[in-house]
Amino acid sequence: SQTIHQWPATLVQPVGSPLSLECTVEGTSNPNLYWYRQAAGRGLQLLFYSVGIGQISSEVPQNLSASRPQDRQFILSSKKLLLSDSGFYLCAWSDPRGFQPQHFGDGTRLSIL
Amino acid sequence: AQTVTQSQPEMSVQEAETVTLSCTYDTSESNYYLFWYKQPPSRQMILVIRQEAYKQQNATENRFSVNFQKAAKSFSLKISDSQLGDTAMYFCAFILVSSGSARQLTFGSGTQLTVLP
Numbered sequence: 001s002q003t004i005h006q007w008p009a010t011l012v013q014p015v016g017s018p019l020s021l022e023c024t025v026e027g028t029s030n031p032n033l034y035w036y037r038q039a040a041g042r043g044l045q046l047l048f049y050s051v052g053i054g055q056i057s058s059e060v061p062q063n064l065s066a067s068r069p070q071d072r073q074f075i076l077s078s079k080k081l082l083l084s085d086s087g088f089y090l091c092a093w094s095d096p097r098g099f100q101p102q103h104f105g106d107g108t109r110l111s112i113l
Numbered sequence: 114a115q116t117v118t119q120s121q122p123e124m125s126v127q128e129a130e131t132v133t134l135s136c137t138y139d140t141s142e143s144n145y146y147l148f149w150y151k152q153p154p155s156r157q158m159i160l161v162i163r164q165e166a167y168k169q170q171n172a173t174e175n176r177f178s179v180n181f182q183k184a185a186k187s188f189s190l191k192i193s194d195s196q197l198g199d200t201a202m203y204f205c206a207f208i209l210v211s212s213g214s215a216r217q218l219t220f221g222s223g224t225q226l227t228v229l230p
Contacts, residue, residue, distance in 0.1 A: 034217075034218075042222065042223075043204060043220045043221060043222040043223050044158075044204070044218075044220045046217055046218070049217060059217075088156060090158060092158075101146075101148050101160045101163055102218055103160070104157065104158035104159075106155075106156075106157055107156050107157070107158075109156075
C-alpha cells in the first residue's frame with residue numbers, strides 16, 4: 001500500500017533562517033506531488049505541484065521554492081523565512097494515471113519567531 | 114478559473130442526529146470530480162467521499178452521503194447518526210478531468226462541524 005511521510009512534524013525557526021521540509025512517498029511510481037499551506041482557521045492554498053522529477057510548477061509567488069530530486073521525494077525550501085511563512089504545511093500525492101483523490105501527509109506546523 | 118464556496122463557517126449538531134454541509138462550485142467544464150475531506154484536530158486531511166461528475170447516482174460511504182446537483186453546481190454532504198469523532202473541519206474540493214494537467218484540487222474555505230454530546 002502507498003504511504004506518505006512528511007517531516008518534521010513541528011518546527012520553530014527565527015525570521016531570516018533557512019527552511020527545508022521533506023516529503024516522501026512509498027508504494028507508487030511517478031506520483032503527482034503537491035505542497036499546500038494552511039493558515040490558522042483557513043482553507044488550503046496550493047503552493048507547488050510536480051508531475052515528475054525536476055518539474056515544478058508554482059501557484060503563488062513567494063520566497064519559498066520546491067524541488068523534486070527523486071521520483072518520490074518532494075522538498076519545500078526557503079533561503080530566508082518571513083513571519084508570514086508561519087502556518088501548517090501539507091504534502092500530498094496523487095496517482096497521475098487515474099482520477100484518484102489526493103492523499104495527504106500528517107503536516108508540518110511551522111512557527112516563525 | 115474554478116471556485117468552491119462553503120457558506121457555513123461553523124455548524125453544530127447533537128450526537129446521533131443528521132447534519133448537512135453545503136458546498137457550491139463554479140466551472141464551465143463538464144467533466145470533473147468532487148470530494149469531501151475531513152480535518153480533525155490532529156490536522157490530518159482525510160478523504161471522506163468522492164463523486165464523479167458523470168455519475169448521476171449520489172455517492173455514499175457508510176454514514177456519509179452526498180447530494181450532487183450538477184445543474185445547480187451543488188455538492189452537499191450529509192452525515193447521519195453523527196458521532197463525537199465526526200467533529201472536524203470539513204473541506205469541499207474540486208478537480209478537473211483534463212489531460213495534461215496535474216489535476217490540481219481547488220478547496221473551499223471549510224466548515225467547522227462540532228458534534229455535541
